[in-house]
Amino acid sequence: MMELKDPDLLCQACFIKDQWIEADSKKTVGVTNPATGEILGTVPFCGADETRRAIDAANESLSAWRSKTAAERSTILRRWNDLLMENQEDLALLMTAEQGKPLAESRQPVFLNGLPRKPNGFTVMSSPRPLRPSAWW
Numbered sequence: 001m002m003e004l005k006d007p008d009l010l011c012q013a014c015f016i017k018d019q020w021i022e023a024d025s026k027k028t029v030g031v032t033n034p035a036t037g038e039i040l041g042t043v044p045f046c047g048a049d050e051t052r053r054a055i056d057a058a059n060e061s062l063s064a065w066r067s068k069t070a071a072e073r074s075t076i077l078r079r080w081n082d083l084l085m086e087n088q089e090d091l092a093l094l095m096t097a098e099q100g101k102p103l104a105e106s107r108q109p110v111f112l113n114g115l116p117r118k119p120n121g122f123t124v125m126s127s128p129r130p131l132r133p134s135a136w137w
Contacts, residue, residue, distance in 0.1 A: 002040075002097055004090045012041045014050065017057035024049055034100035 004010060012028075013020035022028075023044035030039045044050070065073070084091065092106035099106070 002093050004093060006087060006090055009087060009090050009094065010041055012043060014044050014046055014054070016050065016054045017060075021050070023047065031098055033097045040097055 011020065013022055015021075021044065023046045025045065025047065027045035028042035029045045031041050031043055032038065033040055046054075068076075088107060092103055095101070095106035096103045
C-alpha cells in the first residue's frame with residue numbers, strides 16, 4: 001500500500017452539495033492498481049439519483065460563481081492551485097497507483113503554478129513543448 005503524507009487525500013466518497021456522501025444503495029466499487037491488481041480503496045457506486053443531485057448542485061453553484069469578479073475567481077483558483085502544489089507528490093502517487101502511468105507523467109497535470117497573474121484573472125499560456133494527451137488526465 002502506498003504511504004501518503006496526507007492520508008485524507010484518499011477519499012472514498014462522492015462530494016455533492018458541500019458534503020461527502022456514499023451511494024444511496026450503499027454499493028461500492030473497488031479501485032484497482034492496474035500494475036499490481038491491488039485494491040487501493042472503494043468508491044460509491046452511484047446511480048441516476050445521485051447523478052441528478054450532483055447536476056442540480058452544480059447548476060445551483062453556477063450562479064454564485066458567475067456573480068464573482070474575475071479577481072475573486074482568480075483568488076479561488078490560485079488557492080486551489082496552491083493546495084494542488086502542496087500535495088503534488090501525494091496526488092501523483094494516487095494517480096500513478098490508480099491509472100498505472102509513470103510517476104513523472106502523474107506530476108504534469110498540475111499546470112497553473114508559475115502562471116503570471118493579472119488583475120482581471122489568469123493568463124493561460126501555451127505549453128513550451130507539446131504534451132501527450134495522456135498527460136492531461
